[in-house]
Amino acid sequence: MTNIKTAVLFFSRTGTSERIATKIADGLGISPIRITDDKNWNGIFGFIKGGYYASTNKSVNIKINGEYKEADQYVVISPLWAGKPTPAICEFLKQVPVNKVNLILTCNGSNIESAFTKYENTIGKLKGHFGIVKRLKDEDERIKDIIQAVK
Template identity: 35%
Template sequence: MKTAFVFYSYTGKTRALAEKRAGKEQAELIEIKEKKRRSTVAAYVLGSLAARRQKRAEIEPVAADFADYDKIVVAVPLWAGFPAPAFNSILELLPRGAKVELIITSGSGNSTGSREKTMALAASKGVQIVSYEDVKTAE
């Protein structure tokens, strides 16, 4: 069973979760990086707005061919109640028919308010979210 663990992380928490979980199931870690590193202000203002509008981020090219994997896990942080814009870019990389286990990390909140929109966007790209998990990273 070949598993890809795809993640985007801005402050390192989703990376830590991805490294821990990918190690457990011997998955291949694939980090998605934005082309330009956002400043904190840019992340909170423009990034949050883009997340709420379900806009894509400009990301570095990814070498992996996702059609090669039996299982794809995607982990991204929550920004202003929505998955960070990198998530919307990840959806574009996945083959139609892909089955994805989605993990959304957050501080004190959760993604309940955006869940339906996230599922709808994924479905419109032919991506099936087979499991959905909110993980709080704040202590």
């Protein structure tokens, strides 16, 4: 076990990314940190607005509900919205060196690798990236792989 200080941060609209963040944080023996923003993403209109905000790179004001600045690396969990991380996670990633970020995107069945490629072409090379795709039904196996990779 190394002495790398890790922070697990997440944004979640429906609870999926929160569940995954909690499992990863538990596996690392730490508490997850919620990132919130100033928008209402509830219901079908929130879903549509989220896709619009993500696809047009609209900014949101975020609140990070915990200490993360002393971390050596970040595990950041976000749903995939319109082929991108959520606006709140995009805002957070502007505040930390991306080469210290292990980005985890969650989705129901999208092409997650193409999302990482497009995103890294925009922001730079991430420390690591992982996808958890609901239709593959391998969430727990992927989480074990992620915990091993970031330890």
